[in-house]
Amino acid sequence: MNVTPILKIENLGHAYGSFKVIDDISLEIAPGELSALIGPNGAGKTTFYNVVSGRFPPTRGRVFFAGREITGRPAHKVVPLGMLRSFQITNIFPELTVRENVLVPLLLHHRRAFSLLRPLQGEKRLYRQADEVLEKVGIGAHADRPARELAYGDQRLVEMAIVLAREPKLVLLDEPTAGMNPEETTRMINLIKELAARFGTTFFLTEHDMKVVFAIASRIFVLHQGVLLAAGTPEEIRNDPRVREAYLGGGTLPC
């Protein structure tokens, strides 16, 4: 096993003053792997994602993407390498149509964003690609509607389409099924699994819903009070007494 990890985190930490939100986190993710970061509320999951994805720099530690150091690089320099993320609260372009939502990342992907005077409608190839991406996530029927009009679950799929348009190698999903009904949740789980299987995309998600985590992830990291408490297969995590202690005060994990 001498594969370069797609994501490698070394001693990552972030502090506000003397308060360490996350501290000394080290982990590696292999390409194609489906892994999840879990932990109780306030464990630091979102902060972890923010420093890894370049929303703000960490106060200590290093981040490598496919062997390249990206510590503290802003998002617009990390994204072109192939690392994309979604947000806990749906983050789309509400007034744009669903198709335009996907055209935006496609324009950036093909370096057409600063094309000033050629008509957008002349970019036939990008329109075709946009429709392909929408079909991929199953919202092709809504292509011409403003994104704000869509149902909540469909808006999350729009965000997924936005992310996929850049042909990512690694996708960080911050609670991809938050606020979804059971049917929408199942659809999202199947989509993530299908994308991983068909395109070899690596997904790394945080999730509250343990059902989702155990349905998707083959490797699980447990974050507790800002530090990595455990890492392992779903089986190992389920039987880890420290995890049970942290999570449910000694009870059992759901599922």
Added chain:
Amino acid sequence: MKSKLPLSLLPLLFLIAAPFCLPTYWTFILSEILIMALFAMSFNLLFGYSGLLSFGQAGFFGVGAYSAALLLRHGGDSLWLLLPAGIASAALAAVVIGFLCVRRDEIYFAMITLGFGMMLFSIAHNWTELTGGSDGLPLAAIPPLRLPGLELSLFDPRNMYFFILAVVALGIFFLWRLVRSPFGLILTAVRENKERLAFVGADVRLVRLAAFTIAGGLAGLAGTLFCLFNSMATPDFMHWSYSAKPVLMTVLGGAGNFFGPAFGAAVFFLLEQLITSVTDNWMIFLGAILIPVVIFFPRGILGTLAGYYRERREKKQP
């Protein structure tokens, strides 16, 4: 889209016919409306499309005006020099100032642009040796419009009017192409969600800076025209109250509509003409009109009309 074309040609036909049908006085009014329409539309590239409320656009308008006045004073006497120079000098000022503004949004962006606008005003007002101070720089002569085999004096109001109409139409055509380009979509994405845009790989500051520079350059073009039209450049062009004009016009006409700011400029001037002929308290009436527009028609007059028209057409179709 195609069926709309003849309808949108009507205003253009009116603008071409107007100087032959209306008294000369109205030729002046229409000239000024056209210049302000270009100014307001360039502002709306920032406000309506990119979601940035700039309160300092008069600064760039003034840079364009002074560049024309100074060039004329120092021997540059071709319009083919003055117009590009007006655009370039204002765009240059915008790229420098924009670099310091685009890091912030919303009220902070508005305040920083207001601050820089006031600084430009102070320079124009106080650097007397260069700018003539509060008296401004009068133009000794306006260069004629030299076309192959043709030389038109712009002292003739009708010639001046058509010159302005042609330049403004070109500026608007440029904006029209711009908002329909890939860059135009990226601009609206900045307005809609700058965070999502950054996280699909856009350098949001660079996009904003590009928009700010283009808007500044076009404001400079409008300022150059205004300087030629008025035969002078004065610090008043750069005063913050002048920066408020495109804001008011855009709100009146509708920021979400491409021609909204131009429509707003026309409404603004026509009301001003009408009301100042009766009373000096034009601002009281402007306020009294603006407030209900903002409260009841947040999409502006033209924006509301266009929305109403679209809804009716959609109801008919299915």
